[in-house]
Amino acid sequence: MPRIELLVVQPTPFCNIDCRYCYLPDRNSKTVVARETLSNLFSQVFASGWVGECLSVVWHAGEPMVVPIAFYRDAFEMIDRLRPANLTVTHSFQTNGTLIDEAWCTFFADQHVNLGVSIDGPPQFHDRNRLTRSGKGTFDRTIAGIRLLRQREVPFHVISVLSAASMAAPQEMFDFYVKEGIDQVCFNVEESEGDHVSRSFAEIGVEAAYYRFLREFWRLSAAAPGKISFIREIEHAIQQVIRPADAPFTNQLVEPFAITSVDWAGNISTFSPELLGLKNPAYDDFLLGNINRDTLVDLPLRPNFARMLADIRAGVEMCRERCEYFSVCGGGEPVNKLAENGSFASTETTYCRLTKMRATDLVLDALERAPPGGSCREAVSGAEVRG
Amino acid sequence: MSLRQKYRRILSGIVPAGAAGVSLLLGTVAPSTAADHPAGLQPSAAGRAGVSERLAAIREAVSEVAEAEGEATHPSERDLHLAWGNWWNNWGWGRPGWGWPNWNNWRNWNNWNNWWRNW
Numbered sequence: 021m022p023r024i025e026l027l028v029v030q031p032t033p034f035c036n037i038d039c040r041y042c043y044l045p046d047r048n049s050k051t052v053v054a055r056e057t058l059s060n061l062f063s064q065v066f067a068s069g070w071v072g073e074c075l076s077v078v079w080h081a082g083e084p085m086v087v088p089i090a091f092y093r094d095a096f097e098m099i100d101r102l103r104p105a106n107l108t109v110t111h112s113f114q115t116n117g118t119l120i121d122e123a124w125c126t127f128f129a130d131q132h133v134n135l136g137v138s139i140d141g142p143p144q145f146h147d148r149n150r151l152t153r154s155g156k157g158t159f160d161r162t163i164a165g166i167r168l169l170r171q172r173e174v175p176f177h178v179i180s181v182l183s184a185a186s187m188a189a190p191q192e193m194f195d196f197y198v199k200e201g202i203d204q205v206c207f208n209v210e211e212s213e214g215d216h217v218s219r220s221f222a223e224i225g226v227e228a229a230y231y232r233f234l235r236e237f238w239r240l241s242a243a244a245p246g247k248i249s250f251i252r253e254i255e256h257a258i259q260q261v262i263r264p265a266d267a268p269f270t271n272q273l274v275e276p277f278a279i280t281s282v283d284w285a286g287n288i289s290t291f292s293p294e295l296l297g298l299k300n301p302a303y304d305d306f307l308l309g310n311i312n313r314d315t316l317v318d319l320p321l322r323p324n325f326a327r328m329l330a331d332i333r334a335g336v337e338m339c340r341e342r343c344e345y346f347s348v349c350g351g352g353e354p355v356n357k358l359a360e361n362g363s364f365a366s367t368e369t370t371y372c373r374l375t376k377m378r379a380t381d382l383v384l385d386a387l388e389r390a391p392p393g394g395s396c397r398e399a400v401s402g403a404e405v406r407g
Numbered sequence: 408m409s410l411r412q413k414y415r416r417i418l419s420g421i422v423p424a425g426a427a428g429v430s431l432l433l434g435t436v437a438p439s440t441a442a443d444h445p446a447g448l449q450p451s452a453a454g455r456a457g458v459s460e461r462l463a464a465i466r467e468a469v470s471e472v473a474e475a476e477g478e479a480t481h482p483s484e485r486d487l488h489l490a491w492g493n494w495w496n497n498w499g500w501g502r503p504g505w506g507w508p509n510w511n512n513w514r515n516w517n518n519w520n521n522w523w524r525n526w
């Protein structure tokens with residue numbers, strides 16, 4: 021039986037800005053998901069038997085904050101009414117931060133929303149790609165939102181898309197986060213997904229540049245304890261490398277319905293959330309059904325699901341057989357395999373090399389250099405170790 | 408000395424620092440600028456074990472260190488999960504609903520908040 025762990029809901033495909041690297045195809049459309057669609061969705065999800073004790077709902081795949089707060093208050097109340105008593109539902113937003121105001125801060129705090137803000141570093145990096153439709157930079161508006169979150173003590177993290185320029189400037193990036201009081205950071209590298217072909221991925225030396233960036237950022241953070249408390253790429257790599265031999269591990273991206281994605285119209289897909297909205301005749305555009313017309317638990321019977329699953333599993337088996345890093349990855353990211361290799365039934369991608377291999381190398385290399393038996397701890401005995 | 412023994416010696420010094428401590432401690436010894444070419448790009452270049460072999464040895468060592476830590480903390484408790492003690496708990500491996508199978512590894516969103524609270 022599938023187990024839904026993450027439900028990605030598109031409240032609207034619209035985005036109020038127009039980033040150069042955006043892969044969302046319908047970001048000019050101002051349609052909004054109907055209340056009835058949300059009711060059908062959550063009623064079916066909760067009745068499916070596919071949910072455990074916790075469900076994460078991410079409002080994403082468009083700018084969620086272009087939809088009014090009243091919409092979310094109503095939606096959250098409805099979801100709470102439909103929710104089984106023993107199920108915990110957490111809501112998360114990934115936003116460009118340009119629309120954050122006092123009312124949103126109050127909403128986030130009241131509803132305990134997990135908040136991610138997209139900012140690519142200081143303006144010389146951010147404003148290269150994160151633009152308005154008229155081509156102006158959005159840094160000033162995003163940082164104003166972040167400052168308001170800090171002022172109102174609303175917890176958040178940031179996701180920064182790294183370019184060749186910012187990858188070459190770990191000190192500048194570190195200084196920026198520290199100056200702005202941003203202490204939880206995640207890094208993405210501009211990827212090839214859907215119709216978007218990454219310039220960064222094509223650049224020679226991107227892997228070494230990424231490795232150097234992570235290494236230097238990690239060293240800067242460790243040298244100044246308490247400034248940057250969470251670097252996603254490092255923490256994930258440590259978790260994946262330093263774990264007990266029998267600790268279970270799965271890759272949600274290749275598990276059917278572990279991540280379930282629903283667009284504003286009620287169309288459903290699974291595996292990589294980015295697949296929803298992409299065109300592909302071989303897989304019927306990755307659409308398994310519509311929550312307003314179809315029954316969720318019947319979707320695994322769809323022929324296009326069977327084709328997707330067979331090809332994704334073939335790709336996972338190829339990874340298992342060929343890749344030294346399989347145990348930290350679990351079979352890669354389907355949307356990147358398709359975009360970079362032309363097939364789910366394939367193995368290594370630039371995405372793998374960056375996000376899994378080089379980060380793992382960094383942790384392995386650090387372990388190789390760690391002195392045995394505790395002298396590593398003594399080396400930083402003057403530092404505050406939070407644990 | 409076997410790989411597992413080597414890693415056990417290293418990990419016994421850092422695992423007690425907890426999840427956040429491990430990141431800080433390893434960050435202080437991360438490779439310097441001389442190491443521009445990640446080891447994983449040349450797994451056998453200097454007679455070094457391959458990545459998968461090292462990963463397997465590390466995990467065996469983690470299990471041993473965690474079990475030893477747990478036995479020291481709970482000498483009467485024989486259950487392995489409890490024996491992993493603070494290390495297990497700090498990283499959320501022992502909590503229902505969290506830990507590896509439920510870890511959200513979609514890169515554009517992470518349950519960082521829950522992860523963070525587990526530390």
